[in-house]
Amino acid sequence: MATTESRMAGGSDHHPEIDWQAAERSPEFRELIKRKRAFVVPATIFFLAWYFGFIILAGYAPDFMGREFITDGMTVGYALALTQFLMVWGLGWWYLRKADRVFDPLAERAAEVALAAGTPGRARDDRFKRGAAEAPATTDEEAPR
Amino acid sequence: MTYFAADVNELALGIFAIVVAITLSVTYWASKRVSTATDFWAAGRGLTGVQNGFAIAGDYMSAASFLGIAGLIFLFGFDGFLYSVGFLVAFLTVLFLLGERMRNSGKYTIADVLSFRMKQRPARAAAALGTLAVAGFYLIAQMVGAGVLINALVGIGFELAVIITGAFMIIYIVLGGMLATSWVQIIKAILLMSATIVLTLFVLGEVGWNPIDLFTQARAESPEGDAYLKPGLFLASPIDTVSLGIALVLGTAGLPHILMRFFTVPDAKAARSSVMWAVALIGAFYVMTTALGFGARAVLGESATEAVGTGGNLAAPLLAEEVGGGAGTFGGDLFLAIIAAVAFATILAVVAGLVISASGAVAHDVWSNIVRHGRDSEKEEVWVAKIAAFAIGAIAIGIAVIGGEGLNVSFMVGLAFAVAASAIFPALLLALTWRRFNTSGAVTGVLVGTFTSIALVIISPTVWPGPDAEGGLFSWYDLANPGIVSVPLGFIGCWLGTVLVREELAERNFDELYVRAETGLGAETGTGLTLTGRRDAPRTAATAASTTIPHP
Numbered sequence: 001m002a003t004t005e006s007r008m009a010g011g012s013d014h015h016p017e018i019d020w021q022a023a024e025r026s027p028e029f030r031e032l033i034k035r036k037r038a039f040v041v042p043a044t045i046f047f048l049a050w051y052f053g054f055i056i057l058a059g060y061a062p063d064f065m066g067r068e069f070i071t072d073g074m075t076v077g078y079a080l081a082l083t084q085f086l087m088v089w090g091l092g093w094w095y096l097r098k099a100d101r102v103f104d105p106l107a108e109r110a111a112e113v114a115l116a117a118g119t120p121g122r123a124r125d126d127r128f129k130r131g132a133a134e135a136p137a138t139t140d141e142e143a144p145r
Numbered sequence: 146m147t148y149f150a151a152d153v154n155e156l157a158l159g160i161f162a163i164v165v166a167i168t169l170s171v172t173y174w175a176s177k178r179v180s181t182a183t184d185f186w187a188a189g190r191g192l193t194g195v196q197n198g199f200a201i202a203g204d205y206m207s208a209a210s211f212l213g214i215a216g217l218i219f220l221f222g223f224d225g226f227l228y229s230v231g232f233l234v235a236f237l238t239v240l241f242l243l244g245e246r247m248r249n250s251g252k253y254t255i256a257d258v259l260s261f262r263m264k265q266r267p268a269r270a271a272a273a274l275g276t277l278a279v280a281g282f283y284l285i286a287q288m289v290g291a292g293v294l295i296n297a298l299v300g301i302g303f304e305l306a307v308i309i310t311g312a313f314m315i316i317y318i319v320l321g322g323m324l325a326t327s328w329v330q331i332i333k334a335i336l337l338m339s340a341t342i343v344l345t346l347f348v349l350g351e352v353g354w355n356p357i358d359l360f361t362q363a364r365a366e367s368p369e370g371d372a373y374l375k376p377g378l379f380l381a382s383p384i385d386t387v388s389l390g391i392a393l394v395l396g397t398a399g400l401p402h403i404l405m406r407f408f409t410v411p412d413a414k415a416a417r418s419s420v421m422w423a424v425a426l427i428g429a430f431y432v433m434t435t436a437l438g439f440g441a442r443a444v445l446g447e448s449a450t451e452a453v454g455t456g457g458n459l460a461a462p463l464l465a466e467e468v469g470g471g472a473g474t475f476g477g478d479l480f481l482a483i484i485a486a487v488a489f490a491t492i493l494a495v496v497a498g499l500v501i502s503a504s505g506a507v508a509h510d511v512w513s514n515i516v517r518h519g520r521d522s523e524k525e526e527v528w529v530a531k532i533a534a535f536a537i538g539a540i541a542i543g544i545a546v547i548g549g550e551g552l553n554v555s556f557m558v559g560l561a562f563a564v565a566a567s568a569i570f571p572a573l574l575l576a577l578t579w580r581r582f583n584t585s586g587a588v589t590g591v592l593v594g595t596f597t598s599i600a601l602v603i604i605s606p607t608v609w610p611g612p613d614a615e616g617g618l619f620s621w622y623d624l625a626n627p628g629i630v631s632v633p634l635g636f637i638g639c640w641l642g643t644v645l646v647r648e649e650l651a652e653r654n655f656d657e658l659y660v661r662a663e664t665g666l667g668a669e670t671g672t673g674l675t676l677t678g679r680r681d682a683p684r685t686a687a688t689a690a691s692t693t694i695p696h697p
Contacts, residue, residue: 012250012251012252012257012261012661012667012669013667014654014657015657015667018657018666018667020654020656020657020660021653021656023656023660023666024656024659024660029660029663029664032663032664033663036663040241040242043237043241044237044238044241044242047234047237048394051230051231051234051390051394052387052390054230055227055231055386055387055390056383056387058223058224058227058376058380058386059376059380059382059383059384059385059386059387060383062375062376062377063375065223065375065376066223066371066372066374066375066376068374071357072357072361073357073358073359073360073361073364073374074357074360075223075360075374075375077223077374077375077376078223078226078360078374078435081226081227081229081230082432084230084233084234085230085233085428085431085432087234088233088234088236088237088424088428089424089425089428091237092236092237092240092420092421092424093421095240095241095417096417096418096421099245099414099417100414104414107663107664107665108664110660110663110664110666111664111665111666114660114664114666115666
């Protein structure tokens with residue numbers, strides 16, 4: 001274990017003083033992951049499907065993509081390409097809004113809980129003492145910037 | 146290619162000189178402020194979301210985007226625009242899957258994130274290999290492209306053009322580190338966007354302010370007729386088109402010089418907003434490639450096909466010359482000179498970003514962590530980084546000069562994206578999301594992804610023309626883009642390497658990486674560095690306090 005620790009010196013430092021396993025299992029962190037997944041997984045599937053749908057049409061249905069509609073010169077392919085741009089801006093903006101309003105406050109809560117929970121393996125009441133002494137201060141400092 | 150090489154274009158040289166003078170003064174400013182490793186590789190983590198958004202745009206949009214896509218659309222119509230779409234959509238992968246997590250859990254290089262919960266030396270070596278492969282292929286392609294373009298646009302010789310480009314790139318990085326590189330990229334993004342907007346307006350004016358007329362007039366000027374507005378002229382094989390799409394959309398999320406940019410902002414929120422700024426800029430730019438490409442066809446017509454060169458790279462400069470008033474007029478010369486200078490700035494910003502990411506792999510990953518076991522001083526690390534940047538720059542100049550104009554670089558950018566998508570992206574994503582993933586999986590995945598990409602490109606028709614020449618050995622394989630094969634193989638490599646070995650430490654430390662990546666707890670803090678000086682201590686201290694774990 002000691003050798004492992006010294007080998008890790010050059011990257012981001014590890015923080016064994018935090019009980020990461022408890023933090024990962026905390027209801028606050030689970031809630032963050034649940035809410036984030038509920039957005040990111042469907043959004044990723046949607047944009048990949050929309051994009052590869054477009055690419056597959058471009059590859060396998062050139063005549064359909066070359067069909068003109070609305071007006072002379074405007075092809076289905078170019079219109080679908082424009083929807084890709086709109087999708088990127090729209091989904092990106094939506095994610096930003098979600099992250100600011102939902103994910104960030106949840107992440108902050110999860111981080112506070114992790115800090116307050118303290119060191120792994122310490123006696124339970126010791127942990128409560130630590131939490132009582134440090135939690136208020138950390139809460140203030142955890143304010144988003 | 147030698148269209149403008151008859152004599153040196155003094156006007157273009159003059160505008161070059163202005164651009165270079167601005168970037169060099171920024172570098173001079175930066176050089177007096179950059180001291181720590183965090184300053185050198187991460188610009189002190191002091192950039193705002195907007196600044197980093199511009200810098201990402203400047204880092205990402207290469208001359209291949211600006212001149213190459215315009216040229217492809219000019220020559221092949223709709224297929225060229227497929228690149229524009231892919232290059233942009235890729236940023237959703239970055240935004241959703243990697244950007245913020247990189248910022249929260251990394252320090253200077255992607256290896257920091259990959260190796261966080263793994264055996265340091267093998268994991269770092271694998272990440273460094275991937276980084277150097279991507280940066281190396283991309284860099285050589287850019288350097289050769291730079292020589293050819295500057296030669297064509299300004300009339301100075303190929304070798305001299307390569308050496309000048311390389312020399313400025315080295316100066317920016319060795320003196321000003323990431324701070325200077327970031328500002329060169331920001332300046333380039335502003336120049337590129339402004340020039341493209343002006344050019345787009347002139348082109349629209351030329352076709353009567355109706356964007357639809359771009360298509361009808363371009364079609365009228367193309368011997369291909371209706372086919373010009375359809376897919377299939379350039380990307381004839383459907384499966385190859387899909388394969389290209391995979392490499393573009395996943396490869397961007399594995400480009401080390403783009404991912405490295407997320408270490409330059411103070412927190413995940415700034416990382417996220419920088420992606421959105423980049424997406425706004427890059428999206429607007431790629432929409433305007435419609436006007437550059439189809440516009441070049443509509444305005445210049447079929448007669449320019451020879452003048453734009455083999456890859457069509459001179460379509461945009463010729464278009465600028467034409468809408469400025471035509472060859473020989475002052476307006477035409479001025480527009481051409483401006484586009485030439487913008488192309489030069491574009492190349493400089495991209496190569497600088499590539500070299501600084503490669504210097505991180507050599508100095509931070511290989512030297513500090515693998516050779517010196519993380520026990521060297523920060524001063525030594527920065528010194529080695531500067532030496533590495535100088536050496537990498539010199540090697541790139543050497544290869545470009547020796548290879549010469551004839552060096553086939555057409556496959557190299559594609560190869561860089563393929564390695565990024567097949568080696569770096571799977572390993573990073575799994576390191577951040579899959580508990581069971583371990584050192585053996587990361588190393589296997591990166592090796593399989595890198596070498597299958599390279600091998601498949603070597604046997605592809607781009608490099609090995611005529612598979613029949615090899616006795617039909619490769620007749621079953623004719624993809625120019627390896628993504629559809631190499632990306633799944635990269636993931637399979639990651640999975641296979643993982644399940645064969647049980648690594649308790651990697652699984653145990655997953656909790657720490659996971660919580661930190663998602664919440665920003667314990668994220669690396671900045672040094673308060675800005676271009677105009679260091680921020681006052683209170684603000685830095687407050688920022689640090691919000692994310693730092695107090696040491697016991």
